[in-house]
Each structure stands twice: as C-alpha cells, then as structure tokens.
Amino acid sequence: MPANRDGKYSHTAELKRQDAAHHLHPFTDFQDYAAHPGRIISRAEGVYIEDSDGNRILDGMSGLWCCNLGYSQPGIVEAVRKQLSELPFYNNFFQCANEPSVRLAARLASLTPDNFNHVFFTNSGSEANDTNLRLVRRYWDLLDKPNKRIILSRTNAYHGSTIAAASLGGFDFVHRQFETLPYVHHIAQPYWFKDGGELSPEEFGVRVAKDLERAIDELGEDNIAAFIAEPIQGAGGVIVPPESYWPEMRRILAERDILFISDEVICGFGRTGQLFGCQSYGTSPDLITFAKAVTNGFQPLGGVLLGDRVANVLTSGGGEFGHGFTYSGHPAACAAALATLDILEREQLVERVADDIGPYLQRRWQELADHPIVGETRGKGMVAALELVRNKHTRERLEDGGKAGAVCRQFCIESGLVMRAVGDAMIIAPPLVCSHEEIDLLIERATRALDLTASHYHL
Numbered sequence: 001m002p003a004n005r006d007g008k009y010s011h012t013a014e015l016k017r018q019d020a021a022h023h024l025h026p027f028t029d030f031q032d033y034a035a036h037p038g039r040i041i042s043r044a045e046g047v048y049i050e051d052s053d054g055n056r057i058l059d060g061m062s063g064l065w066c067c068n069l070g071y072s073q074p075g076i077v078e079a080v081r082k083q084l085s086e087l088p089f090y091n092n093f094f095q096c097a098n099e100p101s102v103r104l105a106a107r108l109a110s111l112t113p114d115n116f117n118h119v120f121f122t123n124s125g126s127e128a129n130d131t132n133l134r135l136v137r138r139y140w141d142l143l144d145k146p147n148k149r150i151i152l153s154r155t156n157a158y159h160g161s162t163i164a165a166a167s168l169g170g171f172d173f174v175h176r177q178f179e180t181l182p183y184v185h186h187i188a189q190p191y192w193f194k195d196g197g198e199l200s201p202e203e204f205g206v207r208v209a210k211d212l213e214r215a216i217d218e219l220g221e222d223n224i225a226a227f228i229a230e231p232i233q234g235a236g237g238v239i240v241p242p243e244s245y246w247p248e249m250r251r252i253l254a255e256r257d258i259l260f261i262s263d264e265v266i267c268g269f270g271r272t273g274q275l276f277g278c279q280s281y282g283t284s285p286d287l288i289t290f291a292k293a294v295t296n297g298f299q300p301l302g303g304v305l306l307g308d309r310v311a312n313v314l315t316s317g318g319g320e321f322g323h324g325f326t327y328s329g330h331p332a333a334c335a336a337a338l339a340t341l342d343i344l345e346r347e348q349l350v351e352r353v354a355d356d357i358g359p360y361l362q363r364r365w366q367e368l369a370d371h372p373i374v375g376e377t378r379g380k381g382m383v384a385a386l387e388l389v390r391n392k393h394t395r396e397r398l399e400d401g402g403k404a405g406a407v408c409r410q411f412c413i414e415s416g417l418v419m420r421a422v423g424d425a426m427i428i429a430p431p432l433v434c435s436h437e438e439i440d441l442l443i444e445r446a447t448r449a450l451d452l453t454a455s456h457y458h459l
C-alpha cells in the first residue's frame with residue numbers, strides 16, 4: 001500500500017472495496033461503478049484536491065460549484081467550531097430563533113437588491129426549489145387566483161433532485177425514471193452551439209426567448225404561476241445565453257403577470273462578476289434560489305430570497321405556512337455562511353471576478369478555441385465551457401452519443417485537472433480565489449488533455 005503524506009499507510013484498497021460494496025453514489029451507474037471504483041479524495045488545500053493515491057489535482061470545478069473560496073479557509077472552520085461549542089443545534093419552529101440564522105437573514109437582506117428583504121432557509125438547492133413551488137402556490141392562492149398553477153421551466157435546466165426539483169429540471173433521462181409533476185412545462189433553452197443552426201447568436205437569442213411568449217399565449221397567462229431559470233445553465237453544460245436573450249426575456253416577463261424565479265445556486269455569490277447572475281443580466285426576479293457557495297460548501301445550506309412582491313402577500317395574513325425543515329436555519333450552517341460572506345466582502349472577491357481574475361480566465365480560455373478539436377469556447381466571470389468536435393465548421397462530433405467528453409475528462413484527471421464533461425461540452429467553474437498562475441496552469445493542463453483527446457481519435 002502506498003504511504004500518504006503523513007507517512008502512514010493509507011487504507012485505500014479497503015476503502016475502495018467497502019465503497020463498491022455498500023455505497024450508492026449520486027447520479028452514478030451502480031453496476032458500472034462497482035466494476036470501476038472511484039478515487040478516494042482525502043484532503044484539499046488552496047485550489048487543489050488530493051486523492052488517497054497521493055495525486056494532487058487542480059480543482060477546476062470548485063468541488064461541485066461550491067468551494068468558491070477554495071479549501072483553505074480557517075475563518076469558516078473556526079466560525080463553525082465556535083458555533084457548535086456554543087449552540088450546536090436548535091430549531092426555528094415554535095416561536096424560536098437562533099442568532100446566526102437571524103444575522104444571516106438580515107445580512108442577506110442587506111446584500112441583495114433593495115426589494116429583497118426576506119429569506120426562507122433550507123439545507124440544499126433542491127429543497128429551496130421545492131420551497132419556491134410552495135411559496136408560489138401560496139402567493140396566488142392568497143391573491144385568490146387559484147387557476148395560476150403552471151410552472152414554466154426550460155429544457156436541459158438543472159434545479160435539483162427532489163421530485164419537484166427534478167420535475168423542474170429538463171433532463172429527459174431523469175424524467176423517465178419517475179412521475180414528474182404534471183403542472184411543469186418546459187420551453188426551449190438558449191443553446192446556440194447546439195440549436196442555433198445558421199442564425200447568428202443574437203438572432204437565435206431573440207428567437208428562442210420568444211418561446212416563453214408563445215408558451216404563455218398557448219397555455220394562458222391566467223393559468224401560469226411562475227417561470228424558473230438559471231441565469232447561465234450550469235449542469236446542463238454552462239449554456240451562456242447570447243447577449244440578446246435576457247433582454248428579450250425581460251421584456252416578455254415585464255408584460256406578463258407571472259412570477260420569475262432566478263435559480264442562482266451556481267451563479268450566486270460572485271460567480272458571474274456580480275453578487276447574483278440576475279444582476280449580471282439585468283433581470284428582476286421575484287424569488288431567488290441559493291445554496292452551494294453560500295457556505296463555501298463547508299456546511300449544507302440553501303434557501304429562497306423573497307422579493308417584496310411575494311413577501312408582502314405572504315406576511316400579511318392567511319394563516320400558517322405549512323412548510324419547513326428540521327434544519328431550516330441550522331446555527332452551524334448559518335455561521336459558516338456569515339464567515340463566507342465576511343471573506344467574500346473583505347477580499348472583494350466579487351469585484352475581483354468582474355475586474356481581474358474573471359477577464360483573465362476568459363482571455364486565456366478563449367485561446368483554446370484555436371485548438372483543432374474545439375468547436376466553440378464560451379464563458380462569463382469564473383465559469384466557462386468548450387465544445388469538443390471533429391470538424392470545427394460542420395460541428396461534427398468526435399464520436400456519437402457524447403462519449404468524447406468522458407474520454408477528455410479522464411485525460412484531464414491524468415493531467416492533474418478536474419474538468420467536468422456534460423456530453424461533449426467540457427466545463428469549468430474554478431474557485432474565485434485562483435491566482436493568475438493557477439489559471440495558467442489550468443489552461444496548460446486543459447491543453448494537454450485536449451492534445452491527448454485529439455491523439456486518442458487519431459487527429
């Protein structure tokens with residue numbers, strides 16, 4: 001057995017055996033995993049993770065879009081430790097509150113756009129989107145508009161994995177595995193590289209936005225409760241919409257009496273160069289979903305920020321709102337979030353994404369567009385994607401079935417870089433704290449992986 005950094009014998013083989021025998025992993029083919037066990041990630045430092053075989057890997061995905069400040073943040077650790085020793089848990093039911101949850105609610109209200117003054121805490125993004133459906137339903141009921149029930153979402157969206165959140169999501173292979181909510185309808189996504197054909201990105205952006213208008217007309221404005229969307233679709237492949245898309249969506253939403261939910265679980269807390277993606281794109285949501293980076297991934301926490309339009313109706317009567325989680329506003333999770341926001345502000349990281357490291361990443365990432373197997377690069381702030389192709393002009397893929405992405409991902413790992421594959425799109429969302437040198441290293445390793453992928457396909 002290999003010795004790990006402390007010179008102790010690692011128990012990698014034993015862990016892998018137990019993992020394969022007992023542990024069912026999220027979004028995983030169980031049979032395949034048992035035959036090809038994964039790597040045990042054993043420690044992390046700065047923007048690097050380390051596996052139990054001693055490989056040190058640059059994490060181009062911030063964990064799972066959450067460790068925006070990297071892995072070495074003793075301030076967050078200490079805040080959680082202190083909270084656990086003072087008040088490890090108490091609930092927020094039955095006329096009770098705890099200091100971190102109250103302070104975090106007030107802090108979020110002060111950070112967010114002026115009309116956002118209330119928050120409902122959950123433990124995850126999925127639960128937050130479930131909460132959104134409950135809030136939206138309650139809102140229209142209190143306004144005596146019981147017909148407004150339909151929720152519009154988009155193809156290839158990701159909103160989480162509870163029954164409600166997975167219904168909102170737009171992955172067909174997921175929908176085939178359970179009974180989706182019958183009142184969720186999906187409209188088109190602004191994926192120019194895949195669907196744009198001969199249209200310019202700007203023409204395509206406007207055209208695809210009009211699918212919202214068409215759906216509202218067909219289904220009836222009086223029947224529609226809300227529209228939910230990510231500013232940039234993340235798990236669907238970092239679909240950065242053409243610049244014309246959100247202005248046209250904004251026009252349509254302003255003309256129609258439906259609520260707009262901005263799912264900011266990825267874009268929130270600085271990823272796009274503003275605190276929230278809706279601010280980057282100038283949209284005006286009524287509800288904002290957040291999770292992931294709010295605690296830098298160090299504690300599970302999510303929630304919904306409520307704009308005054310919804311909050312004013314919900315807080316002015318109507319009786320008890322029958323919804324909540326045991327851990328809604330967990331003191332240790334809220335303490336982690338407060339410490340995360342302290343660092344985000346003290347180190348001016350949102351500004352850094354807008355003015356320094358974001359533009360630097362985008363400039364360097366764009367250079368990859370010259371690589372023979374890259375059909376497109378796209379990105380914003382600290383999130384980016386590229387499309388793997390055999391032919392740049394016809395957009396012909398390297399292989400059918402979106403398998404080239406998995407091939408490239410393996411070469412990334414072997415080159416010391418975590419880059420995720422979504423079909424044939426390779427995506428990154430590196431920590432906002434990356435140095436210029438770490439971005440250079442990311443580009444160097446990504447280039448090596450692209451070269452190896454090209455050789456693999458004899459190009």
Ligand SMILES: *Cc1c(COP(=O)(O)O)cnc(C)c1O
Nearest residue numbers: 124125126158159160265266291
């Ligand atoms: C990850 C994600 C979710 C779900 O969050 P969980 O904490 O995994 O439940 C929801 N929306 C978006 C946009 C996400 O990326």
